[in-house]
Amino acid sequence: MPANFDHGESIFVSARDGLRLHVRAMGPRHGDRMxxxxxxGLSRNSRDFLGLAARFANHPKAPRRVYAMDFRGRGLxxxxxxxxxYNVMTEAEDVLSVLAALDIDRAIFVGTSRGGLVTMLLTAMRPGAIGAAVLNDIGPAIEGAGLIQIRLYLKKMPQPREWNEAVEIQKTVMAKAFPGLTEEDWSFEAxxxxxxxxxxxxxxxxxALVRTLTALDPGDRLPTVWPQFAGxxxxxxxxxxxxxxxLLSGETAGRMxxxxxxxxxxxxxxxxxxxxLHTPRALAAIEAFVGRLR
Incomplete structure (x- = not known):
């Protein structure tokens, strides 16, 4: 990660089955703000949130404690x-272990993709823990074509020899869908x-994470979680x-x-x-949303 990003403090928590879970923490340890x-997301990790965490942890008017979790099998x-x-139910249970270990009664949940699905499941498992929610490009219904695309990408991920090669790999795969990124954004992504x-x-x-997607067929009707979203x-x-x-269609977003x-x-x-979430438009939207919370 580029040197200008603070990686925060590493905290390790035991899951119910004893597996070690890693959480990054930034910001004031004490305060009255959630x-x-x-x-x-599915194959992502806590470093995706370093820019977001730095903004809120060091906010000039309303600093908050920010935690970013590595799901099992990801990151540290x-x-x-x-x-x-490696399924959303086990990962939701892992989140409950983290909440208990860190004595978090209520939080603003920011869930990217898979993390958003876990957030929706928690509305049935621990609804009182969710004080507010940010769902990043995820809804109760997922487009199968998007999942197939993710599976192909994970199965064929090349191994870069140097960091500049890692940046170029990400550009090759993602540039068509992300034409608005800067060189700094591409470095962050890699x-x-x-x-x-x-x-x-x-x-x-x-x-082994890709094995969870091997049975996926483009013609399958994927399960939905509308009742959990309604929570x-x-x-x-x-x-x-x-x-x-x-992955998230305009139609699904409209129904949400x-x-x-x-x-x-x-x-x-x-x-x-x-x-x-560290890019200006996304960060500004989250900051405005959090600023409106009581």
């Missing part, structure tokens, strides 16, 4: 010997996705949608607004799945 808990969390445990492991630059997740109706919710998203009348929707121009 903390922010960030949950990443332990790899699960049973790849079948350093968030990859990490130097045993001397080599590697994708920062368990390779957010009493919670202030911000929906971010990438203009070029292949009908189910949740107080939903705030912001489309992020020049970005696909999922918008990068």
């Amino acid at each position: 903390p922010i808990l960030c949950l990443p 969390s332990g790899y699960d010997p049973n790849w079948r445990n 350093h968030a996705r990859y990490r130097r492991i045993d001397g080599a630059i590697r994708p920062d997740h368990d390779p 957010l109706r009493s919670v202030p919710t911000l929906l971010l949608r990438g203009e070029n998203s292949t 607004a009908a189910v949740h009348p107080a939903l705030t929707r912001v489309d992020i121009a020049g970005q696909g799945h999922a918008p990068m």
